[in-house]
Structures are given as structure tokens and as C-alpha cells.
Amino acid sequence: MPELPEVEITARLLDRALNGARIESALAPGINALKTYDPPLSALEGERVQAIRRRGKHLLVEVSSDLVLLIHLMSAGRLQLFDKRAGPRDRTSRLLVRLDAGRELRLREFGSKQAAWVKLLRAEQLAVEPALEKLGxxxxxxxxxxxxxxxxxxxxxxxxxxxxxxxxxxxxxxxxxxxxxxxxxxxxxxxxxxxxxxxxxxxxxxxxxxxxxxxxxxxxxxxxxxxxxxxxxxxxxxxxxxxxxxxxxxxxxxxxxxxxxxxxxxxxxxxxxxxxxxxxx
Ligand SMILES: [Zn+2]
Missing domain, CATH: 1.10.8.50 (Helicase, Ruva Protein; domain 3)
Incomplete structure (x- = not known):
């Protein structure tokens, strides 16, 4: 159950590890995970990770060209960094972000429910993003x-x-x-x-x-x-x-x-x- 301390430690560790990392490609194998289609995930290719931070129980992966991945882990999601790519039998990944040096950032979800979600937004869309707008x-x-x-x-x-x-x-x-x-x-x-x-x-x-x-x-x-x-x-x-x-x-x-x-x-x-x-x- 990731709440403030769990999401915050995730953001802090990933921010330290990924500052400046180059994105090679991104894909969303989870059918329901990606909630936006414009801009497409391919817009991330070649961009660099600038910061990873938390707002409420959400994670924000900020990318150099004003793109932001907004992620909610819900009750069983994790955002994890690996130094290898996921194999073909990987069934838990909802989002894969392939990075330089063979690294991979994965949104994985455990359990039968697919509830964790991702939105790829332009920075200016963040201000009017409903999931963030109503947060206290x-x-x-x-x-x-x-x-x-x-x-x-x-x-x-x-x-x-x-x-x-x-x-x-x-x-x-x-x-x-x-x-x-x-x-x-x-x-x-x-x-x-x-x-x-x-x-x-x-x-x-x-x-x-x-x-x-x-x-x-x-x-x-x-x-x-x-x-x-x-x-x-x-x-x-x-x-x-x-x-x-x-x-x-x-x-x-x-x-x-x-x-x-x-x-x-x-x-x-x-x-x-x-x-x-x-x-x-
Ligand atoms: Zn007592």
C-alpha cells in the first residue's frame, strides 16, 4: 500500500539514480495502464529525465522537453529501476521506460487487479490535471x-x-x-x-x-x-x-x-x- 512515505522514498531514490538519464524508448504493455494518447509515449525517445518527485500519492517523472509522466501506484504498484531489461515472460509490468546503459524503469503491479495508471502530459497540462487539482x-x-x-x-x-x-x-x-x-x-x-x-x-x-x-x-x-x-x-x-x-x-x-x-x-x-x-x- 504505497502512501506518502513509500512514494516519497521511491521518488527520492529514483531521482538520485536517474537525474540526466537518457530515455531510449517507452512502452505500456498493460492494456489499461496508459490513460492518455496525446502526446504518444514515443515523444519520450531521446529525452532526459530531469527530476522525479511526489505529489500526494502520485509520482511525477519530469523529462527535459516539458513532458511529465504522472503515475499512480494505487494499492499494488511499484516503480522500480533495474539494470537489465524485462524478459518476455514479464507479466507484472504496466509501463517500461528503457534508459541508457541498459537500465529500465518499470511500473510493476502485483495481484490480479490492474489499477495502477500512467498519464503522459505536457507540463502545462499538469496545472489542470484532475487527479492533482483536487488534492489537498x-x-x-x-x-x-x-x-x-x-x-x-x-x-x-x-x-x-x-x-x-x-x-x-x-x-x-x-x-x-x-x-x-x-x-x-x-x-x-x-x-x-x-x-x-x-x-x-x-x-x-x-x-x-x-x-x-x-x-x-x-x-x-x-x-x-x-x-x-x-x-x-x-x-x-x-x-x-x-x-x-x-x-x-x-x-x-x-x-x-x-x-x-x-x-x-x-x-x-x-x-x-x-x-x-x-x-x-
Ligand atoms: Zn495501548
Whole structure:
């Protein structure tokens, strides 16, 4: 599940490795991956990579002649650099960018769903690109107006994951952030007091920066298929809370499984499965 820390480390490592690299050709073997047709991928031939950066959970590969590859990894995509070309049996690649020195940048996707996507845009199209236009402020550095952004009667779990509210946080890191801030996933943004708002801002910063610092230490090119995510709460239900040793619980909410500590986050209450309780009404 690539979120801000995973996409950011990908952008940083690739940016360092590929600055100035010459593109020989590009093709999109995934039938559904490429969402644009003008300019064609052949426009990339002979161009050089200028920068690779992140916006929200998107990657932007900026190329010398004002062309930009906009990539969304969705839930199972990876952007990986290899020093060899993919073989004919390669079934995971959705986009191949062939580079000088025999290197190849591949958008690969694991699992049965083909959801990751690519757009080849001209730089001026970026400003009106719908996928970017509706994104909220970056989660890092924590926006100065976080209090206002979160002043909504929606549960924190939904608010923090909403890319239009704040960009970069998804289903994994939201659990870690709320656990770190000692806040219930169902607490409404507008109900936070000053102390809780401060805790939440600090938790966003420390959690995301901590993950990035971890990746800077352990991740190298080629970026592995599975990143070593330093999660302590998400998907750890049934295990002891790292802070108080209470058994971590989980609850279904919309399409998500939320992990939390009943002692640290919900005043001892075990949350009811909202999906189920709605069905039973
Ligand atoms: Zn706890």
C-alpha cells in the first residue's frame, strides 16, 4: 500500500539514480495502464529525465522537453529501476521506460487487479490535471492550517485518508497516526480540543517522518517488491499495544479494517463493526 512515505522514498531514490538519464524508448504493455494518447509515449525517445518527485500519492517523472509522466501506484504498484531489461515472460509490468546503459524503469503491479495508471502530459497540462487539482495540502510538512482542514463532522479515520483534505495518508499510516496521537478513529474532526489537535499534528509529523527516516536507512535500488513498513498497530490486531500492552483490536469501517488500542484510544471501549451494525438496523 504505497502512501506518502513509500512514494516519497521511491521518488527520492529514483531521482538520485536517474537525474540526466537518457530515455531510449517507452512502452505500456498493460492494456489499461496508459490513460492518455496525446502526446504518444514515443515523444519520450531521446529525452532526459530531469527530476522525479511526489505529489500526494502520485509520482511525477519530469523529462527535459516539458513532458511529465504522472503515475499512480494505487494499492499494488511499484516503480522500480533495474539494470537489465524485462524478459518476455514479464507479466507484472504496466509501463517500461528503457534508459541508457541498459537500465529500465518499470511500473510493476502485483495481484490480479490492474489499477495502477500512467498519464503522459505536457507540463502545462499538469496545472489542470484532475487527479492533482483536487488534492489537498501535503501531509508533510504538516500544514499550518491543519485545525481548519480537520474542522469537519467526519470521523478522523475518514478525514485523514481523504486526499482532498490532506494528501498522502492512507489506510496503513492513518492507524499509526491515530494510535500515536491516542485518538479514536471515530472521533469527529470538529470535536477535537486544543490538546488533541496538537497531539494529532505532532503524530502526523513524527509518524510519517519516522517512516521516511527508516526507509532512508534500509531501502536501496532496486526498490524491493515489498517495502519493510515499520507498522506497529495496523494489521497487528490481537497483539499487545506497544505502549500499554492491552490487546490491539480491529473494527470494520466502510472498506477498511481499522486497528486500534482500546486502552490508549477509546477509553476502554471496544468499537462495534459499523458495517454490520448498519445492516442490522
Ligand atoms: Zn495501548
Amino acid at each position: 495540502a501535503e501531509a508533510l510538512p504538516v500544514p499550518a492550517d491543519l485545525d481548519e482542514l480537520l474542522d469537519e463532522q467526519r470521523p478522523l479515520h475518514a478525514l485523514l485518508r481523504d486526499q482532498r483534505t490532506i494528501a498522502g495518508i492512507g489506510r496503513s499510516w492513518v492507524d499509526e497516526i491515530l494510535w500515536s496521537a491516542m485518538l479514536s478513529p471515530f472521533k469527529r474532526g470538529s470535536d477535537l480540543d486544543e490538546d488533541e489537535r496538537e497531539r494529532l499534528a505532532r503524530a502526523i509529523e513524527q509518524t510519517l517522518e519516522g517512516a521516511l527516516a527508516h526507509y532512508e536507512q534500509v531501502v536501496r535500488i532496486p526498490i524491493p517488491d515489498k517495502l519493510p513498513m515499520p507498522l506497529r498497530v495496523h494489521r497487528h490486531e490481537g497483539e499487545p499495544c506497544p505502549r500499554c500492552q492491552t490487546t490491539l483490536k480491529s473494527v470494520h469501517f466502510e472498506d477498511y479494517v481499522i486497528a486500534y488500542c482500546p486502552h490508549c484510544q477509546t477509553e476502554g471501549r471496544v468499537l462495534k463493526d459499523r458495517r454490520l451494525s448498519r445492516l442490522l438496523k
